[in-house]
Amino acid sequence: MNAVLLAATDALGQSERLLPVGPIDWLIIVIYFLVVLAIGFYLKRFTATGEDFFLAGRKMTAWIAGLSFISANLSSLETMGWSAMAYQYGMLAAHAYLIGAIPAILFLAIVMMPFYYICRTHSVPGYLKLRYGEGARLLAGISFAFMTVLVSGASMFAMAKVLKLLLGWDIHSSIWVASLTVAIYVALGGLISAVFNEVLQFFLIWFGSLLIPILGLIHAGGWKGMMEKINHNVSAIHPNLQGADFTSLWSNLGSFDANPMGIDWFGMVFGLGLAVSFGYWCTDFLQVQRVIVAKSLRSAQNGTVIGAVLKMCVPLIVTIPGLLGLAVLTNPDGSLMVLVPQNDPRAEITHRTFNDVLPLLMGQYLGPGLLGLGVTAMIAGFMSGMAGNVSAFATVWTYDVYRPLINRNASDRHYVAMGRWCAIVGVLISIGTAYTLFWFGNILAFLQVLVFFFIVPLFGVVILGMLWKRATPAAGFWGFLVAILFSVATWVFVHTFPDGHRPQPQIIIRQYQAEDGNARAEEPIVRLQSQTDPAGRERITRIVVERGRVLATNVPIPGQSQNVVFLSGKWTIQQPTDLPPQVPHPGREKPFDLRVLAPKVVDAQTGRETRFGVDGAAVVLLPGVQVEASEIVHYFNPAAFNPAHVRYVARSEKAQEMAVNMYSAFWTLCVCVIVAVVVSLFTKPKPESELKNLVMGLTPLPDEGPCPWYERPMLWAAVVAIVLVAINILFW
Amino acid sequence: MESEHQIPIWFFIGCILLIYGIIVMATGVYLWVAPPPEEARVKLYEYHADVWWGAVLILFGGLYCVRFWPSNVSKRQSFRR
Numbered sequence: 001m002n003a004v005l006l007a008a009t010d011a012l013g014q015s016e017r018l019l020p021v022g023p024i025d026w027l028i029i030v031i032y033f034l035v036v037l038a039i040g041f042y043l044k045r046f047t048a049t050g051e052d053f054f055l056a057g058r059k060m061t062a063w064i065a066g067l068s069f070i071s072a073n074l075s076s077l078e079t080m081g082w083s084a085m086a087y088q089y090g091m092l093a094a095h096a097y098l099i100g101a102i103p104a105i106l107f108l109a110i111v112m113m114p115f116y117y118i119c120r121t122h123s124v125p126g127y128l129k130l131r132y133g134e135g136a137r138l139l140a141g142i143s144f145a146f147m148t149v150l151v152s153g154a155s156m157f158a159m160a161k162v163l164k165l166l167l168g169w170d171i172h173s174s175i176w177v178a179s180l181t182v183a184i185y186v187a188l189g190g191l192i193s194a195v196f197n198e199v200l201q202f203f204l205i206w207f208g209s210l211l212i213p214i215l216g217l218i219h220a221g222g223w224k225g226m227m228e229k230i231n232h233n234v235s236a237i238h239p240n241l242q243g244a245d246f247t248s249l250w251s252n253l254g255s256f257d258a259n260p261m262g263i264d265w266f267g268m269v270f271g272l273g274l275a276v277s278f279g280y281w282c283t284d285f286l287q288v289q290r291v292i293v294a295k296s297l298r299s300a301q302n303g304t305v306i307g308a309v310l311k312m313c314v315p316l317i318v319t320i321p322g323l324l325g326l327a328v329l330t331n332p333d334g335s336l337m338v339l340v341p342q343n344d345p346r347a348e349i350t351h352r353t354f355n356d357v358l359p360l361l362m363g364q365y366l367g368p369g370l371l372g373l374g375v376t377a378m379i380a381g382f383m384s385g386m387a388g389n390v391s392a393f394a395t396v397w398t399y400d401v402y403r404p405l406i407n408r409n410a411s412d413r414h415y416v417a418m419g420r421w422c423a424i425v426g427v428l429i430s431i432g433t434a435y436t437l438f439w440f441g442n443i444l445a446f447l448q449v450l451v452f453f454f455i456v457p458l459f460g461v462v463i464l465g466m467l468w469k470r471a472t473p474a475a476g477f478w479g480f481l482v483a484i485l486f487s488v489a490t491w492v493f494v495h496t497f498p499d500g501h502r503p504q505p506q507i508i509i510r511q512y513q514a515e516d517g518n519a520r521a522e523e524p525i526v527r528l529q530s531q532t533d534p535a536g537r538e539r540i541t542r543i544v545v546e547r548g549r550v551l552a553t554n555v556p557i558p559g560q561s562q563n564v565v566f567l568s569g570k571w572t573i574q575q576p577t578d579l580p581p582q583v584p585h586p587g588r589e590k591p592f593d594l595r596v597l598a599p600k601v602v603d604a605q606t607g608r609e610t611r612f613g614v615d616g617a618a619v620v621l622l623p624g625v626q627v628e629a630s631e632i633v634h635y636f637n638p639a640a641f642n643p644a645h646v647r648y649v650a651r652s653e654k655a656q657e658m659a660v661n662m663y664s665a666f667w668t669l670c671v672c673v674i675v676a677v678v679v680s681l682f683t684k685p686k687p688e689s690e691l692k693n694l695v696m697g698l699t700p701l702p703d704e705g706p707c708p709w710y711e712r713p714m715l716w717a718a719v720v721a722i723v724l725v726a727i728n729i730l731f732w
Numbered sequence: 733m734e735s736e737h738q739i740p741i742w743f744f745i746g747c748i749l750l751i752y753g754i755i756v757m758a759t760g761v762y763l764w765v766a767p768p769p770e771e772a773r774v775k776l777y778e779y780h781a782d783v784w785w786g787a788v789l790i791l792f793g794g795l796y797c798v799r800f801w802p803s804n805v806s807k808r809q810s811f812r813r
Contacts, residue, residue, distance in 0.1 A: 024759050027755065028755060031748070035744065035748050039744060064741065199741050200744060203749065207792075211781055211785055367781075368763070369755055369759035369782050370756055
């Protein structure tokens with residue numbers, strides 16, 4: 001692939017920050033922080049007992065439960081991340097809000113909620129204790145508490161980077177201000193405060209984000225206009241995916257080639273629709289906690305169904321902006337803006353990334369005031385997700401780890417105090433995780449899939465326990481443990497390269513560096529030759545580096561004798577040295593294009609500062625240029641997939657990250673159920689008297705009295721299911 | 733969740749939306765009266781989204797404030813009892 005990547009130069013070159021936040025916008029942001037803190041202080045007086053602090057007094061109405069249920073999931077990483085997915089995968093990204101959520105939420109409301117509610121558990125690990133015993137509960141409790149703070153820290157780190165990039169905010173200030181605000185209001189008001197703020201944040205997220213799809217669709221000429229523009233632009237934006245259909249939900253899932261995700265309908269239905277979705281929505285305690293604390297079973301069920309309706313609306317503010325990015329996102333000069341993946345070396349040098357699509361649209365359409373509202377929506381989303389993690393951590397740690405293992409007979413007041421401290425400690429551990437990621441950024445990819453390792457196995461044992469009275473305590477423990485190990489092993493397998501993996505050869509042109517290690521103020525100087533391609537775009541074909549330092553990775557650079565090839569070392573060029581535009585790679589049919597990145601150089605012809613990134617251009621290094629060359633070969637790389645291994649997991653070498661995760665989740669669920677069933681057949685089940693209110697057939701539903709037809713959960717679940725089918729047919 | 737002594741969450745939501753609506757609409761009206769230079773305008777500036785979106789926020793926030801004003805809610809609750 002040859003591509004001149006100057007398109008986004010202006011967007012990046014003029015300012016480090018993406019969004020021009022002014023005083024009015026700041027005022028809106030400050031008001032938000034003051035209000036959430038005031039709510040925390042106000043609610044402290046209502047959290048005297050453990051039931052108040054951890055379970056919001058079990059007084060939540062259906063609407064508050066439903067709003068909180070969805071809001072806890074609607075973090076800004078979710079909205080930005082799934083907008084990016086829509087930019088990357090097109091309409092397929094909407095499945096996360098349709099088949100990837102709604103059937104599971106309805107299943108939780110109608111089938112699982114009675115068990116959670118009637119057994120009066122305070123957490124999902126608490127249910128495991130009642131159903132299987134202490135072993136499964138501790139495994140789930142410890143892994144959940146551990147996972148929650150790590151994921152919360154990873155989110156915090158990612159968010160601080162986003163705020164730095166978008167608003168120019170100091171990373172440390174972003175982390176401390178946002179997380180301490182969350183710590184204060186959760187420590188003061190517990191789950192009540194978290195839920196209050198989540199409901200508030202839900203409204204702010206919607207009012208701050210809904211204008212973008214409205215204005216974007218007006219700009220694109222309506223839905224039809226947007227689709228036409230996507231079909232026109234997509235070959236320029238995703239040149240590697242020629243022929244893939246970005247505008248359908250199902251008609252492009254007949255083969256792995258026809259869609260940008262590299263998945264088929266089986267993986268979508270059973271991977272996303274069954275394993276990932278049911279695991280996340282039915283057993284992730286962060287979600288379930290919001291509805292099991294409703295004031296009655298009917299409220300819990302109706303709240304969950306309300307959550308399903310709200311979830312189906314989220315594509316309006318998430319998927320449509322991603323699609324608008326493909327249709328109407330332009331550079332200041334009016335040309336089409338092309339975004340690249342986060343792991344692309346050109347990211348943030350010459351191009352914005354997929355993750356920036358939502359903020360870029362905000363900058364495109366929202367002026368002063370509205371921009372502050374949009375930024376507040378992002379911050380609210382971040383804090384909402386974090387508050388969810390922290391309050392869930394406080395509950396699980398106090399009830400499922402601290403009480404059974406450390407202090408079994410303390411007073412209720414003691415546990416409330418422990419919960420308040422947990423909120424603060426949970427935030428501090430999250431901050432520690434975030435700072436760790438500064439130094440070990442490559443584990444971020446690992447942390448982001450951590451959630452898949454635990455929730456899918458957890459769903460396997462919970463659902464088997466609810467539906468099959470023969471499932472034994474040993475089966476619960478071993479099914480859970482083996483499935484976790486299998487899930488981790490699958491992840492390691494697809495990221496392992498037994499023959500070694502060499503990243504694409506690349507050079508980066510930097511400032512000259514003196515012997516003492518200091519960079520000199522002299523900018524690197526280059527002379528560029530370019531051609532115009534058939535599409536009319538100017539293409540750099542040759543780069544002569546006259547001055548500066550070249551960081552080369554996996555690039556063979558001829559030495560003075562022209563016979564010696566250096567792959568690593570540090571030296572100064574003595575005579576003009578040519579680097580060819582293509583680099584052969586052992587074991588690969590096609591040679592790699594040489595990638596050249598110049599974040600800040602001076603063009604010798606114009607004398608002006610410029611920046612660029614290009615694949616497949618010839619390079620000449622003139623005498624005096626410093627070279628720092630290195631050779632990198634990975635045998636395990638969490639940021640890269642081994643296609644030869646991927647095809648065993650996701651049934652295709654073309655499978656993208658999402659497809660691999662979906663198939664991995666499906667196989668994990670299969671392993672979990674098989675192991676649990678086999679172990680159950682050889683071990684002793686609990687007597688039926690101990691399974692009352694825990695297993696289907698042994699759990700009589702309480703009579704909550706007559707209710708009008710419009711309060712019946714089953715009716716609304718059926719309506720939501722019909723709407724879901726209609727939407728899928730409409731956008732087939 | 734909404735005991736008789738507790739201010740309903742909807743009231744807080746109404747207040748913050750009302751305040752935001754006033755700020756956004758006032759900014760929008762100012763920018764309408766004194767337009768920024770062409771190059772500093774956002775796309776679709778001519779629709780003045782800040783004015784009508786601010787109005788939507790004021791309407792929504794105002795309704796919630798009135799409907800869930802703490803003394804009104806207490807009166808309704810005592811009436812029901």
